[in-house]
Amino acid sequence: MVSIKDVAREANVSTATVSRVINRQSNTSQAVTKAVHEAIARLGYKTSGNKHSASLIGVMVSDVSEPFFGQILKGVETVARKNDKRLLALSSQYSAETERQTINQLLSHCDHAIIHSKWLQDDELIEYANQVPGLVLINRYIKSIRHRCVALDNIHGGYIATRHLLNRGHRSIGYLCSEQDIDDAVHRLMGYKKALAEFGLGINEQFITTCYPSEEGGRLGTYNLLAKKLSLTAIVTYNDMMAAGALSALAENGIKCPENVSVVGFDDLIIAGYLNPKLSTVRYPAAAMAEQATRLSLQLTGKGEPDQSLLACEHVLIPTFVERNSTFSCLS
Known part of the structure; x- marks a missing residue:
């Protein structure tokens, strides 16, 4: 029988290092971790595992509040309960280092993990996925592990938000973009620009301002647009919280x-239906995506109800538009 000493000898590391890697502790380098996992695979070493790990589904988001x-948490918990599993939820607080620490902490306790990561590089997330069969990324698309990703087409989301206004006669449309350097921000702005180009309109950077993706960020961003004395008839925002701030500033x-001035949000949070006026927005099916991601995680380890369609297709969802009272046809 292969022992932990055999693995240590094969990987040219100590048994303590092998133990740290097996328990997914954070104080080992990527190179050492890779060497240990390769040694385990070559020798066919079987770990005993944490007896509680199979009963937990871990989930990492940027901020649980x-x-x-x-x-997302609600969606994961819905599937977890149906499969007699408990939820372990942790926040990563918007940085690569805390994301790394949080993922390692989750994986030391859970065989299944739904990871919302926006700051780690693709290579590092691919390595985690290779090590942990039950790991699924949500709101992130990496081509080489695309069947382990459940994502939204954010370019299309930004596009339909802007197209809605263009179809109603608006031509002077501002955009409140998130200042966070993440793919969501880049792709939604791309969608905005794509819609303008489709209508033969040039991109005027004066109409685009970046701000923190919060109510106060949206409020200040709208003040920045108004200060330029632009002939604004509409504003598209990165998310509903910024839209709420924009309504306040107006x-x-x-x-x-x-x-x-018409305003369009993104996400369709519960507040969208209670703002004054009620907010027209792009619906982000976060709970449904989380449920799908959790079912996929269980399928990947043979724990869920058999559904080969989950394993055989990509999981990129298409957002839809929800029209309420914050948009109006422009006659000029």
């Missing part, structure tokens, strides 16, 4: 929405 991430300046 934010409404958007609450939908009201503070005596500008009526939607009569003077």
Whole structure:
């Protein structure tokens, strides 16, 4: 029988290092971790595993206090309960280092993990996926492990938000972009620009401002647009929280929405239906995506109800538009 000493000898490391790698502790380098896993595979070493790990489903989001991430947690928990598993949820707080620490902590306790990572590089996430069969990425698309990703077409989301306004006669459309350097921000802005180009309109960078993706960020971003004295008739925002801030800024300046300036959000959070006016927005099916990601995680380890369709296809969902009262046809 292959022992941990055999693995250590094969990988040219200590038994303590092998133990740290097996338990997914964070104090080993990627090179050493890779060497140990390769030695385990060559020798056919079987770990005993954590007796509690199979009963837990781990989930990492950026901030458990934010409404958007609450939908992800709800979706994961829904599937976890149906499969007699408990939820272990942790926040990563918007940095690569905390994401790395959080993932390692989750994987030391869970065979299944739904990971919302926006700061780690693709290579590192691919390595985690190779080590842990039950790991699934949500709101992230990496081509080489695309069948382990459940993502949204954010380019299309930005596109349909802007196209909705263009179809109603708007041509002077501002955009509040997230200042965070993540693919969501890049892709939604690409969708905005794609829609303008489709209508034969040039891109005027004066109409685009970056700000923190929060209510206050949206409020300040709208003030920045208004200060430029642009002929704005509409504003597309990165998310619903920024849209709420934009509505506040417009009201503070005596500008009526939607009569003077229309506003479009993104996410369709519960607040969208309670703002004044009720917010037209792009629906992000976060809870449904989380449920799908969790079912996929269980399928990958043979724990869920058999569904080969989950394993055989890509999981890129298409957002839809929800029209409420914050958009208006532009006559000019």
